[in-house]
Amino acid sequence: MHTTPLYRQLADYYLSAIRAGTLATGDRMPSVRKLMQNHAVSLSTALQMCRYLEAEGWLEARPRSGYFVRQPRRIRLAPASEPRPATMIDPAQFVGIHERVSAIIAQGQRPVRINLARATGAPELYPHQQLRQLASSLLRQHPYLLTKAISPGGNRELKATLAKRSLDAGISTSAEEITITHGCIEALNLALRAVAHAGDIIAVESPTFYGLLQVLESLGMKALEIPTSPSTGISLEALELAMQTYDNIKAVVVVPHLQNPLGSIMPDDHKQKLVRLCEARQIPLIEDDSYSALASSDRIPTAAKHWDHTGNVIYCASLHKVLAPGLRIGWMLAGRWQARVNMFKYAQTRYNEELSQLIVATFMQSSNYDRHLRKLRATLSAQREQMAEAIATYFPEGTRLTVPDGGVSVWVEMPEQVSSKAVFEAALQKDILISPGLLYSNSNRFNHFLRLNCGTRYSDGLDSALRTLGKIILEARDATQSAAA
Amino acid sequence: MHTTPLYRQLADYYLSAIRAGTLATGDRMPSVRKLMQNHAVSLSTALQMCRYLEAEGWLEARPRSGYFVRQPRRIRLAPASEPRPATMIDPAQFVGIHERVSAIIAQGQRPVRINLARATGAPELYPHQQLRQLASSLLRQHPYLLTKAISPGGNRELKATLAKRSLDAGISTSAEEITITHGCIEALNLALRAVAHAGDIIAVESPTFYGLLQVLESLGMKALEIPTSPSTGISLEALELAMQTYDNIKAVVVVPHLQNPLGSIMPDDHKQKLVRLCEARQIPLIEDDSYSALASSDRIPTAAKHWDHTGNVIYCASLHKVLAPGLRIGWMLAGRWQARVNMFKYAQTRYNEELSQLIVATFMQSSNYDRHLRKLRATLSAQREQMAEAIATYFPEGTRLTVPDGGVSVWVEMPEQVSSKAVFEAALQKDILISPGLLYSNSNRFNHFLRLNCGTRYSDGLDSALRTLGKIILEARDATQSAAA
Ligand SMILES: Cc1ncc(COP(=O)(O)O)c(C=O)c1O
Ligand SMILES: Cc1ncc(COP(=O)(O)O)c(C=O)c1O
Numbered sequence: 021m022h023t024t025p026l027y028r029q030l031a032d033y034y035l036s037a038i039r040a041g042t043l044a045t046g047d048r049m050p051s052v053r054k055l056m057q058n059h060a061v062s063l064s065t066a067l068q069m070c071r072y073l074e075a076e077g078w079l080e081a082r083p084r085s086g087y088f089v090r091q092p093r094r095i096r097l098a099p100a101s102e103p104r105p106a107t108m109i110d111p112a113q114f115v116g117i118h119e120r121v122s123a124i125i126a127q128g129q130r131p132v133r134i135n136l137a138r139a140t141g142a143p144e145l146y147p148h149q150q151l152r153q154l155a156s157s158l159l160r161q162h163p164y165l166l167t168k169a170i171s172p173g174g175n176r177e178l179k180a181t182l183a184k185r186s187l188d189a190g191i192s193t194s195a196e197e198i199t200i201t202h203g204c205i206e207a208l209n210l211a212l213r214a215v216a217h218a219g220d221i222i223a224v225e226s227p228t229f230y231g232l233l234q235v236l237e238s239l240g241m242k243a244l245e246i247p248t249s250p251s252t253g254i255s256l257e258a259l260e261l262a263m264q265t266y267d268n269i270k271a272v273v274v275v276p277h278l279q280n281p282l283g284s285i286m287p288d289d290h291k292q293k294l295v296r297l298c299e300a301r302q303i304p305l306i307e308d309d310s311y312s313a314l315a316s317s318d319r320i321p322t323a324a325k326h327w328d329h330t331g332n333v334i335y336c337a338s339l340h341k342v343l344a345p346g347l348r349i350g351w352m353l354a355g356r357w358q359a360r361v362n363m364f365k366y367a368q369t370r371y372n373e374e375l376s377q378l379i380v381a382t383f384m385q386s387s388n389y390d391r392h393l394r395k396l397r398a399t400l401s402a403q404r405e406q407m408a409e410a411i412a413t414y415f416p417e418g419t420r421l422t423v424p425d426g427g428v429s430v431w432v433e434m435p436e437q438v439s440s441k442a443v444f445e446a447a448l449q450k451d452i453l454i455s456p457g458l459l460y461s462n463s464n465r466f467n468h469f470l471r472l473n474c475g476t477r478y479s480d481g482l483d484s485a486l487r488t489l490g491k492i493i494l495e496a497r498d499a500t501q502s503a504a505a
Numbered sequence: 506m507h508t509t510p511l512y513r514q515l516a517d518y519y520l521s522a523i524r525a526g527t528l529a530t531g532d533r534m535p536s537v538r539k540l541m542q543n544h545a546v547s548l549s550t551a552l553q554m555c556r557y558l559e560a561e562g563w564l565e566a567r568p569r570s571g572y573f574v575r576q577p578r579r580i581r582l583a584p585a586s587e588p589r590p591a592t593m594i595d596p597a598q599f600v601g602i603h604e605r606v607s608a609i610i611a612q613g614q615r616p617v618r619i620n621l622a623r624a625t626g627a628p629e630l631y632p633h634q635q636l637r638q639l640a641s642s643l644l645r646q647h648p649y650l651l652t653k654a655i656s657p658g659g660n661r662e663l664k665a666t667l668a669k670r671s672l673d674a675g676i677s678t679s680a681e682e683i684t685i686t687h688g689c690i691e692a693l694n695l696a697l698r699a700v701a702h703a704g705d706i707i708a709v710e711s712p713t714f715y716g717l718l719q720v721l722e723s724l725g726m727k728a729l730e731i732p733t734s735p736s737t738g739i740s741l742e743a744l745e746l747a748m749q750t751y752d753n754i755k756a757v758v759v760v761p762h763l764q765n766p767l768g769s770i771m772p773d774d775h776k777q778k779l780v781r782l783c784e785a786r787q788i789p790l791i792e793d794d795s796y797s798a799l800a801s802s803d804r805i806p807t808a809a810k811h812w813d814h815t816g817n818v819i820y821c822a823s824l825h826k827v828l829a830p831g832l833r834i835g836w837m838l839a840g841r842w843q844a845r846v847n848m849f850k851y852a853q854t855r856y857n858e859e860l861s862q863l864i865v866a867t868f869m870q871s872s873n874y875d876r877h878l879r880k881l882r883a884t885l886s887a888q889r890e891q892m893a894e895a896i897a898t899y900f901p902e903g904t905r906l907t908v909p910d911g912g913v914s915v916w917v918e919m920p921e922q923v924s925s926k927a928v929f930e931a932a933l934q935k936d937i938l939i940s941p942g943l944l945y946s947n948s949n950r951f952n953h954f955l956r957l958n959c960g961t962r963y964s965d966g967l968d969s970a971l972r973t974l975g976k977i978i979l980e981a982r983d984a985t986q987s988a989a990a
Contacts, residue, residue, distance in 0.1 A: 146652035162874035202854040238852040367723040369687040
């Protein structure tokens with residue numbers, strides 16, 4: 021379905037040459053004219069390829085001399101630390117995340133010059149014009165859309181479209197099995213309410229996005245934080261150990277693809293094992309797949325739900341990050357708990373408004389959706405690389421980073437003694453908003469991390485903000501060092 | 506703010522003459538020409554007045570002879586029975602309403618010819634064209650509305666507009682105190698979650714709308730049903746008795762204006778007493794004011810919240826019945842629990858989409874909203890009267906009805922031995938959907954009631970459906986009588 025564009029094929033060709041050392045740092049690239057001749061491509065393809073490799077940090081343009089090979093600085097960044105599998109975080113620590121989060125969020129609610137705290141792309145990265153036109157034309161087609169009672173059970177067309185699109189993630193389902201929700205967050209609420217009660221323990225990844233910790237706290241449930249690798253996701257050994265240690269784990273919640281904040285992607289065999297493990301212990305698995313369409317691979321990663329044959333996996337997803345951050349369209353496949361989930365959905369918020377559902381359904385039925393995703397992935401990929409490059413350039417020694425294979429953010433590990441809270445506050449003074457690591461756990465374990473958004477086009481303003489951030493971190497490190505001395 | 510239109514003033518004038526007997530049944534009304542001369546009004550005002558009184562059942566047009574006074578048949582209908590104040594319904598009966606409701610709802614989900622089960626007006630009764638145009642123009646004004654991250658805390662303009670409009674209900678508040686929700690139903694969920702936990706007892710009106718009973722069941726809370734009068738609302742004596750009997754009542758939920766299903770409106774001194782009673786016992790009062798803008802009076806009734814000076818009243822409302830059944834815009838003033846409610850709202854569904862909020866805010870800022878409400882009230886009033894007239898004509902002896910002073914439905918008391926479930930099923934056979942009384946309590950006490958929607962223009966089809974319903978009820982009554990014999 022997704023064919024790689026010509027310039028990317030060409031870029032991959034030269035990238036392997038660079039990686040193999042065939043083209044070394046400082047070497048001159050073939051001229052654009054030569055590229056055109058050698059590969060029988062157009063001028064624009066040749067240029068696009070060079071600019072792409074430049075944006076990714078592998079080429080450098082020298083005025084009037086052409087492109088030269090370089091090593092991106094980010095290569096020098098060590099990957100983020102792997103967790104120690106045996107160190108679960110005690111569920112007794114579950115209270116208070118909301119207070120912590122809301123104190124941070126409250127400070128960040130005024131408009132800032134540079135907002136690096138978001139978990140979505142910039143508005144221009146989404147098909148705003150097409151969606152807008154669809155809205156107006158749907159309103160013309162359905163004159164009573166805003167004033168007629170909403171038809172029960174979620175829009176049928178949207179559910180059918182989502183069912184069809186799920187095939188790409190290896191999920192075979194039908195419209196009838198889908199529940200439309202207000203974003204993935206409502207889906208997670210419904211899933212948790214369906215399978216667990218106040219006081220129950222829920223196993224989650226650590227770090228995990230604070231939204232989930234807040235949901236658990238608001239429902240009176242306790243998060244048991246399971247060590248999670250920046251590259252392969254939740255540690256299955258640690259999870260198994262947890263299941264042996266605690267006998268009241270009532271659900272496991274994972275984000276298998278582009279985990280927030282790590283960006284990790286679970287290998288297929290891990291997902292399969294996870295599904296089996298939960299099934300064997302009769303513990304429902306809640307899969308949050310909000311980001312998978314943003315994975316850089318040409319294929320949408322296969323959902324854990326693919327390996328579920330007993331309805332034990334509750335699959336939750338959303339179009340909020342992928343298609344339209346201004347719309348609150350989420351959805352779920354609640355498996356064995358569908359009737360219960362539908363009951364809670366009806367009692368909690370009734371059905372979603374029809375217009376948004378129709379806009380999304382109509383857009384997703386066309387190839388415009390595929391085109392949008394391809395473009396979005398390519399843009400985000402370049403922006404992640406530029407961000408990583410800037411971090412390697414400006415942040416102090418000891419900074420570690422695993423650049424994820426997709427998504428809208430990077431998770432930066434600062435030198436251990438630096439507090440993300442202090443960095444958050446100092447950055448806000450300079451009108452820069454970041455998301456501090458201490459939000460991503462009920463413990464303080466991730467206080468020396470930052471999550472930075474890569475959803476905005478790289479600009480001089482952004483570059484200088486990152487330079488400023490680097491200085492702030494350096495000062496914070498030196499201050500604690502001299503305090504310790 | 507709301508001035509009574511001329512034709513209504515004139516109608517009131519003649520109506521008091523009819524009620525006083527000055528104009529008796531069979532008397533001929535002054536001719537239209539005479540009306541114009543006597544009252545110095547236009548032809549259209551004189552005609553409008555006559556047609557209005559005709560629609561209300563007080564005049565009858567005879568071809569070529571003019572209008573004649575009559576007694577509407579509905580005058581012969583006895584008012585609905587008053588409850589016995591001491592008979593609360595045991596909260597142990599709280600389980601199972603959802604199953605009951607969903608069995609009924611599932612049967613009624615296919616399209617039917619005549620739908621009398623709704624709690625909203627027909628789509629044409631709302632300003633569909635104006636709202637649609639607003640939607641398109643707002644999308645032009647804000648090109649990134651659908652793709653930019655939603656600004657936190659609910660749309661500021663909408664909140665300011667709602668705060669201003671609340672003055673009409675005697676509530677003095679500010680944008681900062683308002684929480685925007687997905688309909689009143691989410692507001693009720695948030696209010697209940699903020700003040701109570703699973704296992705707690707919540708005092709509610711009896712009968713009450715099943716949505717509330719479902720919310721309570723879904724949250725594991727127990728409904729204590731308090732007898733409620735079709736004319737004055739919840740019995741304060743019964744409520745006080747309940748508070749003495751049960752020491753774990755954690756909230757009282759009332760719909761003071763146009764209660765669903767009764768249509769009752771609490772007198773001001775009852776509301777005030779209720780607020781004091783709850784305050785004295787430190788029990789939060791949750792006021793659901795979804796319908797008050799549909800009251801026939803020229804003024805919006807004063808909210809119970811008006812008498813609240815300690816933040817003990819949580820006020821919940823919605824524009825779903827009043828302005829746009831296709832939109833899910835509700836809102837609340839959570840008083841002392843605002844921080845907690847906002848936390849739950851964020852964790853549960855995040856903020857509402859911006860477009861709907863802006864459409865509503867813009868419309869409510871203009872006098873179009875006042876015009877819409879005036880027209881809607883007049884239309885509904887005429888339709889309620891026509892419905893009552895048909896019920897008096899077609900339903901068997903022993904039928905009782907209190908026609909409410911506003912709203913979209915009437916609550917019909919059938920002869921005691923008739924089961925609303927049987928009537929529901931027989932009516933569905935004839936492609937008529939009604940809302941059976943057994944949905945409005947966890948007990949079977951209201952099984953001989955029906956709620957009928959008056960939101961659709963009276964038509965031959967509707968008339969014949971009501972005739973059919975009358976027959977069904979008669980047959981059901983006779984069947985049980987002969988079974989008993
Ligand atoms: C992993 C994850 N799940 C769920 C959500 C919430 O999704 P939505 O905006 O669709 O409610 C987020 C948003 O940050 C997220 O990162
Ligand atoms: C009394 C009452 N409250 C609340 C609701 C739900 O309101 P909304 O549609 O705004 O969620 C209804 C709907 O039937 C109702 O009758």
